């Protein structure tokens with residue numbers, strides 16, 4: 001199932017699970033199935049990270065053009081609140097966010113297109129995130145925005161009362177004064 005969200009191009013994707021007495025089987029990614037739904041992205045790199053503490057926040061991150069990344073995000077173990085923020089200058093939803101709980105249990109995935117910052121907060125210990133990227137890691141093009149920026153005003157779950165952050169994320173830029181490398185092509 002592929003569901004639209006209020007942000008153009010951000011989709012919630014829930015692949016079918018075939019359950020039986022052993023457990024389940026799911027095609028967690030099919031380029032053909034996505035293309036048939038009008039989502040034609042060539043992913044080239046898979047990322048996998050483990051966050052041990054509940055309330056770990058990673059983000060809000062992006063890579064700037066020409067190394068911008070589309071991401072297809074899922075939760076391999078545990079649960080997390082995954083967020084996309086529209087940072088395309090001129091977009092009618094600039095600065096707006098969409099979030100969804102992704103978990104091993106619900107099998108839900110979030111498609112975060114290039115032009116959107118991405119971040120998440122873990123909701124269970126030892127949560128693993130697995131995501132496909134449409135371009136390779138290019139640290140020289142990385143940008144970030146503060147996870148709790150007052151103007152973006154993401155309604156994070158309570159688990160983030162005392163978040164675990166990287167040093168980089170703790171001092172990320174605010175939306176005020178941010179000059180986006182992305183422009184909206186309506």
Ligand SMILES: Cc1cn([C@H]2C[C@H](O)[C@@H](COP(=O)(O)OP(=O)(O)O[C@H]3O[C@H](C)C(=O)[C@H](O)[C@H]3O)O2)c(=O)[nH]c1=O
Nearest residue numbers: 047049058059060061062071118119120136137138166
């Ligand atoms: C992103 C990345 C990182 N690394 C290395 C660089 C560091 O030595 C180590 C940790 O990197 P970082 O602290 O940037 O990892 P996260 O904080 O999880 O960053 C990611 O978190 C948010 C949610 C994202 O969507 C991005 O994919 C990415 O920015 O992995 C690599 O070798 N390749 C990579 O593609």
